[in-house]
Amino acid sequence: MHYAVIGAGAVGGTIGGRLFQHGHDVTLIARGRHYEALREQGLRLATPDSDERLSVPVADGPVDADVLVVATKSQDTIAALESWPTDLPVVCAQNGVANERMALRRFERVYGMCVYLPALHMEPGVVAAFGSPLSGRLHIGRYPQGVDELAETMAGDLSKSAFDALAVPDVMRWKYGKLLGNLGNAVEALCGREPGINELFEQARAEGLAVLAAAGIEHAQSEPIQLRTIEGVERGGGSSWQSLARGSGSIEADYLNGEIALLGRMHGVATPVNEVLQREAGRAARERRGPGSMTVGELSSLIAERSAA
Numbered sequence: 001m002h003y004a005v006i007g008a009g010a011v012g013g014t015i016g017g018r019l020f021q022h023g024h025d026v027t028l029i030a031r032g033r034h035y036e037a038l039r040e041q042g043l044r045l046a047t048p049d050s051d052e053r054l055s056v057p058v059a060d061g062p063v064d065a066d067v068l069v070v071a072t073k074s075q076d077t078i079a080a081l082e083s084w085p086t087d088l089p090v091v092c093a094q095n096g097v098a099n100e101r102m103a104l105r106r107f108e109r110v111y112g113m114c115v116y117l118p119a120l121h122m123e124p125g126v127v128a129a130f131g132s133p134l135s136g137r138l139h140i141g142r143y144p145q146g147v148d149e150l151a152e153t154m155a156g157d158l159s160k161s162a163f164d165a166l167a168v169p170d171v172m173r174w175k176y177g178k179l180l181g182n183l184g185n186a187v188e189a190l191c192g193r194e195p196g197i198n199e200l201f202e203q204a205r206a207e208g209l210a211v212l213a214a215a216g217i218e219h220a221q222s223e224p225i226q227l228r229t230i231e232g233v234e235r236g237g238g239s240s241w242q243s244l245a246r247g248s249g250s251i252e253a254d255y256l257n258g259e260i261a262l263l264g265r266m267h268g269v270a271t272p273v274n275e276v277l278q279r280e281a282g283r284a285a286r287e288r289r290g291p292g293s294m295t296v297g298e299l300s301s302l303i304a305e306r307s308a309a
Contacts, residue, residue, distance in 0.1 A: 001153065004029055004065035006080050008038065008058070010119035010242065011093055012071030013127035014135055015158070017045040020056045022161040027057045027065065035060045037125025044125055048132040048228035067150065069093050069113075070103070073243070074255035077102050089150055091140070095182050095239065096255035097175050100143040111151060114139040114174035116222050120236050122245065130235060132228040137164040139222070141171030176219035180208045182256045183274060185240035186281035189251065190299060192237075192292030200299065203273045208260045214267040237291060240281060247288045253281035272306040 001024070005016035008028035020026040020043075030038055038058040045052055067089045072080045074096045081090065081103060089109040092099040103110045117136030119129040129135045138158055140151050151167040158165035168174065184201035191197050212219055229235075236242065243251045257278040264271035280302065284293055 001025065001066045001157070002027070002064070003067055003069055004059075004063055005069045005071060006084075007070060007072035007076070008034065008043070008127075009071065010121040010127055010129075010239065011115055011117050012069065013043060013045065013121060014117055014119045014129040015069060015071065015093060015138075015163075016056060017043050017054050017127065018129075018135055018161040018163065019157060020054055021045075021052070022157075024157055024161065027059055027063050029059055029061070029063075031060050033124040041125050043127065046126070046128040046230050046233055047135065048130065048230055051230075067091060067154070070099070073239070073250065073252050074099055075250050075252060081106065091154065092143075093138075095178065095185075095252060096259060097172060097179055098255050098259065100172070104143060109150075110143040111154075112141055112143045112171035112175055114171060114178050114222070116178070116225050118225055118227055118235075120233070120242065122236065122242065128230050128233045128235075130227045130230060131225040133162075134164050134225065135162045137222050137225055139166055139168045139171055139174040141168045144172060145169055170218075170220075173218050173220045174222065176212060176217055177221040179256065179259060180205050180212075180219060181221070182238075182252075183208050183260065183277070185238050186251075186253045186257055186277040187299070188237050189240040189244050189281055189291050190277075190284060190294045191296050192241075194292070194296050196296035196300075200273070200296065200303075203303070204257065204260075204277060207264070207269070207271045207273050211260050211263045211267065211269045211271060214269050215263050217263075241291045244284060244289065244291045244293075247290075249285060249288060251281050251285035253278045253285075257281070270307075272309075273303050276303045276306050 183204040257274040
């Protein structure tokens, strides 16, 4: 099976690189400087156990493939899929819970993939994956529910490629559980690792739990992936932290904290913490501020103001 991995960053680069390492047919889809580096030098995939330069085929647009694995940020999903044939199956290996529904408007077969994969992409052509002995834990299933032959095949291929991969009939239950964990991404991006961030994490998650309960949405939580250091590579932060560090100009907060704000408005649950995190993370990205541009005190004051209002 030929996998086209759209968005060859931290997640897509690790998934595509690991599949390629284990003999699968893969094309990485990238753009800009990252595409140029991959085309000229291959993918450098660094892990706690190896550091390899992989000659993975790369393209900057559609190619013949059997399945599309989308690993872009959620705000880029529609543009990333726009030029691809709609008869191809699409796998959303992304944070948030909105991508599958966006894809299903155009593509008949859509799959969710819940991704627990600690990785870093800060330099063109280079991806570092910190999970060991497995690079990540992946739950895969048909959207909105079910398991079919393709889901089982993908889970099998990934399980043989340094992942703990499982085909599940309720993949969105896992993705809602991951969403709760991702609500702290904006805090880390805005405040870095300043003391006091854990309290803000918990406040955002408490709102998320209240909203999911009001909406009657079930969620499941995976066990964490074991991490190890990579010599010469500083781990940095999560996906939102990396967006600010790269100065990308956009961030996923609308699809993480914004999802909780949306559900809160739909079901009559106040979500001041997540509303402020969504707003301030978006502002920091647009202004191209780096990670840690706010203090916990500043962010807490804004949340208190919003709560009072």
